[in-house]
Amino acid sequence: MRRLLAIYPTLLRVGFASALAYRAELLVWMLTTNLPLINLALWSAVAREAPVHGYGTPEFVAYYLSTQVVRLVTSAWVVWEMTTDVRQGVMAMRLLRPVHPLLDYSAENLAAVPLRAMLALPIAVILVVLESAHLSHDPFTWACVPLLIAGGWAMTFLVMSIVGTLAFFVESAGSVFELWLGLYAVFSGYMVPLAFFPHWLRVVADVLPFRLLLGVQVQAMLGQLSHADIARAFALQALWIAGLFVAVRLLWNAGVRRYAAYGG
Amino acid sequence: MLRYLRLVGIQVRASLLLAMQYRVEFVVQGFAGLFWSAATFVPLFVVFGKRPSVAGWSFGQALLVLAFFLLLRSLLDGAVNPSLVQVVEHIRQGTLDFVLMKPADAQFLVSTAKFDPSALSGTFGAFGLFGWAFWKTHHAPSPGGVVIALLLLAAAVALLYSIWILVVSSAFYVVRVDNLSYLFTSIFDAARWPASVFRGILHFVFTFVIPLALMTTYPAEALLSRFTWSDAAASIGGALAFAAVARLTWRGALAKYTSASS
Numbered sequence: 077m078r079r080l081l082a083i084y085p086t087l088l089r090v091g092f093a094s095a096l097a098y099r100a101e102l103l104v105w106m107l108t109t110n111l112p113l114i115n116l117a118l119w120s121a122v123a124r125e126a127p128v129h130g131y132g133t134p135e136f137v138a139y140y141l142s143t144q145v146v147r148l149v150t151s152a153w154v155v156w157e158m159t160t161d162v163r164q165g166v167m168a169m170r171l172l173r174p175v176h177p178l179l180d181y182s183a184e185n186l187a188a189v190p191l192r193a194m195l196a197l198p199i200a201v202i203l204v205v206l207e208s209a210h211l212s213h214d215p216f217t218w219a220c221v222p223l224l225i226a227g228g229w230a231m232t233f234l235v236m237s238i239v240g241t242l243a244f245f246v247e248s249a250g251s252v253f254e255l256w257l258g259l260y261a262v263f264s265g266y267m268v269p270l271a272f273f274p275h276w277l278r279v280v281a282d283v284l285p286f287r288l289l290l291g292v293q294v295q296a297m298l299g300q301l302s303h304a305d306i307a308r309a310f311a312l313q314a315l316w317i318a319g320l321f322v323a324v325r326l327l328w329n330a331g332v333r334r335y336a337a338y339g340g
Numbered sequence: 341m342l343r344y345l346r347l348v349g350i351q352v353r354a355s356l357l358l359a360m361q362y363r364v365e366f367v368v369q370g371f372a373g374l375f376w377s378a379a380t381f382v383p384l385f386v387v388f389g390k391r392p393s394v395a396g397w398s399f400g401q402a403l404l405v406l407a408f409f410l411l412l413r414s415l416l417d418g419a420v421n422p423s424l425v426q427v428v429e430h431i432r433q434g435t436l437d438f439v440l441m442k443p444a445d446a447q448f449l450v451s452t453a454k455f456d457p458s459a460l461s462g463t464f465g466a467f468g469l470f471g472w473a474f475w476k477t478h479h480a481p482s483p484g485g486v487v488i489a490l491l492l493l494a495a496a497v498a499l500l501y502s503i504w505i506l507v508v509s510s511a512f513y514v515v516r517v518d519n520l521s522y523l524f525t526s527i528f529d530a531a532r533w534p535a536s537v538f539r540g541i542l543h544f545v546f547t548f549v550i551p552l553a554l555m556t557t558y559p560a561e562a563l564l565s566r567f568t569w570s571d572a573a574a575s576i577g578g579a580l581a582f583a584a585v586a587r588l589t590w591r592g593a594l595a596k597y598t599s600a601s602s
Contacts, residue, residue, distance in 0.1 A: 115383050118394070
């Protein structure tokens, strides 16, 4: 553990430097996240005629800009990296290092978050300037938002690691993640506010983990969550993180045992 | 001309053989792609659950736009993007030299370098959507409308391909653009809704600068008999002009190419 604390800051520094070196690429990657804005256009066209469920154009702007910001700062890319590393045999080299590969990946992915946040800042500024009336005014909620985002990031990273670890077993791990992404898009509130779903679908969304990755953060920012809701979200996030952590350890150990490096 | 057709056949066959080596991956990829598309169409279903029409489009009519979107999207993923990634790699590593040395047009060779047959699943999805749309609108397209729609579809493919050539040409100058293809794909995502959804500057951009409206909305309107021959002629003329500019840009960029290695 002491060794870990000594190494991790260095790993983070290396990760940050590499994120900075590839900043143009990072910016292009972030620009590819535009579905919230496309959906905003659709809903604005609807709201021009009459509000939906109490959502007029300003509410939609607040919702989708918040979605965009949360999505930008909670994403990671470890699943793509792991599947390529396994396929091309780079994983063998990573396994030789005295640091657990997943730890290395986590530092790389985490180190890009500050830069991503900086690039997402203009959207956040537009959001606050345009729609501050539709954002939460509660200081406690705002203090919780970064923590909820951190929890969402951790869950995203762990799920990606699990799917990435599947690459040890099957070739189509990348496609498996696409299935996850499809469910995430619908049940996290990324595509449509969950409040618009029929009742039974909302119940399903409540049980599934996807809401904890994006929906609760957005709802908190918009002031739609009570303190009790936020506390419950934290508890659920902690449970999921613990479960996913155990799952990734088990799967990783099983996967490494059967891994035969290609190329090398 | 016949020689080029044969060359396309060979390249398609090679890609097919490659895909068939990883059969499970091929099937899973096809399904995963369709699943993701379906997930991103959810807003449309929710919207029309609340309203009979949006920005002048009924549900069935909007489905037509979606069908054209899915069709072009699978073409983009199946025939355009895989090659794009390869050209960028060629330029970066200097292996484009080998392509240039071959006795065929370089633009032709890089354009047909690789196909991804798993994107075909999108085409099937698109035809399903067409069927659903016509069933919903109770409107069989007129023969004239179909002809215009097909012409516009051809123009859309030419436009997509031209934009792609422009992106590739930029790789000669800035090199690190392997994710520009993703950027273009994500901009193309805006073509999924009828163009009248967009207002102001975006409407102008999607009509004239990156003519997304021409690719999905206009063909849908043609099938609904809301599009005249003269509008179609203007659109096709615009697409041809775009293609000419792309070809010229490609030749200019190629003339500037200095190999990366040696």
